[in-house]
Amino acid sequence: MILEQAILNIKPEESIVFEKAFAEAQKIISSMPGFVNLDLLKCIEETDKYLLLVKWESIEDHTIGFRQSEKYNEWKQLLHHFYDPFPVVEHYETVISI
Structure with missing residues (x-):
């Protein structure tokens, strides 16, 4: 299991519109093979x-299956114009879990 993490800084005053767009975008990502779950925290x-x-x-599943898919282009269209600056995405694997 891999955890993808990104801090999303949204352009000022666009959070409400971003959240609506993300509600649409989550349908895309959740349909991808290898997707387990997602949390968006404010x-x-x-x-x-x-x-x-x-x-x-x-x-x-993330770097090839999702990012190189046609559906990723839809994801980009919905979300990427909200970011300032563009987020750094990192991947983590569990070392200890209690």
Whole structure:
């Protein structure tokens, strides 16, 4: 299991529109092979900041299966214009889980 993590800084005053677009975009990502689950968390201290956590069966399910798919183009169209700056995406694997 792989955890994808990205901090999403949204352009000022666009959070409400972003959340509506994300509601559409989540239908795309959740339909992809290897997708396990997703959490989108809103920062309490910073109004236009979110934390995206996505679990995948493997890193390839994200980097190849999703990112190189036609559906990823739809995802980009829905979401990428909201980011400032563009997020850094990192992948993690569990070392210890309690």
